[in-house]
Amino acid sequence: DIQMTQSPSSVSASAGDRVTITCRASQGISSWLAWYQVKPGKAPKLLIYAASYLQSGVPSRFSGSGSGTDFTLTISSLQPEDFATYYCQQGNSFPYAFGQGTKLEIK
Amino acid sequence: EVQLLESGGGLVQPGGSLRLSCAASGFTFGDSAMTWVRQAPGKGLEWVSTISVRGGNTFYADSVNGRFTVSRDYSKNTLYLQMNSLRAEDTAVYYCAKMTVRHFDYWGQGTLVTVSS
Numbered sequence: 001d002i003q004m005t006q007s008p009s010s011v012s013a014s015a016g017d018r019v020t021i022t023c024r025a026s027q028g029i030s031s032w033l034a035w036y037q038v039k040p041g042k043a044p045k046l047l048i049y050a051a052s053y054l055q056s057g058v059p060s061r062f063s064g065s066g067s068g069t070d071f072t073l074t075i076s077s078l079q080p081e082d083f084a085t086y087y088c089q090q091g092n093s094f095p096y097a098f099g100q101g102t103k104l105e106i107k
Numbered sequence: 108e109v110q111l112l113e114s115g116g117g118l119v120q121p122g123g124s125l126r127l128s129c130a131a132s133g134f135t136f137g138d139s140a141m142t143w144v145r146q147a148p149g150k151g152l153e154w155v156s157t158i159s160v161r162g163g164n165t166f167y168a169d170s171v172n173g174r175f176t177v178s179r180d181y182s183k184n185t186l187y188l189q190m191n192s193l194r195a196e197d198t199a200v201y202y203c204a205k206m207t208v209r210h211f212d213y214w215g216q217g218t219l220v221t222v223s224s
């Protein structure tokens with residue numbers, strides 16, 4: 001089974017900051033990597049799919065990159081509504097797996 | 108507008124059973140694979156099960172394999188998750204999600220399952 005490891009597990013930042021979250025797969029997953037934003041009590045939201053494609057309606061300050069085993073999610077200029085928990089997910093093969101999450105907190 | 112509405116959660120004793128439903132609207136249900144994902148209290152997201160577009164292929168996490176069964180009813184545009192032999196560690200919010208290729212593009216609000224005596 002493919003394991004997904006995110007880092008950091010939490011990060012404190014201020015509005016306007018640039019933040020990068022990384023996700024590493026235990027084996028190559030090509031570009032089958034998605035990123036989600038989760039807020040308490042709300043449905044998870046797809047941000048990025050196929051490693052670097054922005055989901056429709058998602059602000060352009062979100063971007064993704066990587067292939068193979070190493071991936072990044074970057075938020076170029078944090079907005080107040082971006083404080084949430086972020087998860088990567090591999091779709092290369094079953095069982096699908098999520099990273100453990102990165103909690104983005106207000107500094 | 109895509110809508111996914113889960114129902115059927117609640118309190119159940121260990122060893123008991125529960126069936127979750129997910130009513131889908133706003134898209135062609137028969138054109139999408141569907142998935143269940145759960146989130147235990149204070150924990151991260153965990154993929155649970157996926158059913159293919161035509162329903163002929165189903166996939167399960169090791170943690171639920173043999174106890175949970177995913178199915179779909181095209182006449183009702185509804186996804187199901189039959190959960191048997193429930194354990195305390197199955198306590199979680201269960202989300203259904205629509206799949207596109209290999210990711211989950213729309214999610215429901217979730218339904219809470221609590222396994223406790």
